[in-house]
Amino acid sequence: MPAIWIAIPTFRRPDRLAHLLKTLPGVAGRHDVMVLVADNDPHGQDGAAVAQQLQADGYALPLTLLTVGQPGLCAVRNAIADAALSDPAMRFVAMIDDDEWPQPGWLDALLICQAQVGADVVAGPVDSCFVGHPPRWARETLVFRPEERPWGATPMLWASNNLLVSRRAFAMIDAPFFDPRFNRSGGEDLDFLARLRNAGARFGWSPDARVSEWVPVERARLSWVLRRMWRIGCTETMARRKALPGRAGTAKLLARSLAILALRTAGLTAMLLPGARRVDIAGQWIKSWGRLYALAGGAQNHYGAL
Missing domain, CATH: 3.90.550.10 (Spore Coat Polysaccharide Biosynthesis Protein SpsA; Chain A)
Structure with a gap:
């Protein structure tokens, strides 16, 4: 066999x-x-x-x-x-x-x-x-x-x-x-x-x-890539939230997510530099917002038979 x-x-x-x-x-x-x-x-x-x-x-x-x-x-x-x-x-x-x-x-x-x-x-x-x-x-x-x-x-x-x-x-x-x-x-x-x-x-x-x-x-478009980064932020946080249940776990994830958002927001200025990977910089920023959306209880439904 x-x-x-x-x-x-x-x-x-x-x-x-x-x-x-x-x-x-x-x-x-x-x-x-x-x-x-x-x-x-x-x-x-x-x-x-x-x-x-x-x-x-x-x-x-x-x-x-x-x-x-x-x-x-x-x-x-x-x-x-x-x-x-x-x-x-x-x-x-x-x-x-x-x-x-x-x-x-x-x-x-x-x-x-x-x-x-x-x-x-x-x-x-x-x-x-x-x-x-x-x-x-x-x-x-x-x-x-x-x-x-x-x-x-x-x-x-x-x-x-x-x-x-x-x-x-x-x-x-x-x-x-x-x-x-x-x-x-x-x-x-x-x-x-x-x-x-x-x-x-x-x-x-x-x-x-x-x-x-x-x-x-249709995937080689800016809109799809940015939506993809949003989804990654959501699903990563959903998985981490499952591993850290309760209010203490949520508070820890929230503090981490806010810190990352602050870092990514400050990093947006790098988009002005010559040769900057602007899509990646913007994508990481949007991914940070996806984390917060998931922590707020937002659900994502992208897959499955219709």
Whole structure:
């Protein structure tokens, strides 16, 4: 039985999903690999149709299809975890999003880092691939730059769009692994990883385990980038607020958020300097306001079937 599950949650991106699935056999064509496609659109099921067509055409990897009727990020990720854990042969779940595709050596690099570091969870960089001709600032802004850090053990990971999770890691925390409170807001992966860190999980980073992500034209716009920074501020604070409950925790987060806002406000003057990364400076300022919005009880609903 396959020991490595490549898990793909999908929602109304059939063309992107097809590209990812067609790429996988050449990059992760191992005898111990299977692919799980979890379609989170019970009405259209375009992703399911893509997976079924590839199966009918003799897809080169074992492919399982899962339809998740409950909408939302946590619902589909928990369904994936439950399905994988139900197979006693499963040792690792490799998570990748449906608008991404792996670069050569991706899976092997994750597994090598896991083995050598003794990591419970390993991640790698995500490179942006722009559709069309974006403005120069879009290629340079923090939102679209891949995270870079040294190979090996690392104290914390931040996202699940390029992540290898061991069976042992799932056993370290209680279900639901992805808290339904983040179902429509995002931030469920940050909460998942923070709980693993608090449970003593060991993290690894592999610079060679790279995936590429499509950046459509509508995302390479200033309005989208600034909204993205706002959402990051909101979801980071939601996750931290869960870890610091009660009035004392809220007061601590409020003091921290106000201090960061003051710092970012003072830093706005740097936008006047030649060569300044103005979008990043403005984005960090807006992210600070997103933190305060979350602390005030504001909710964000950006994801999930409609």
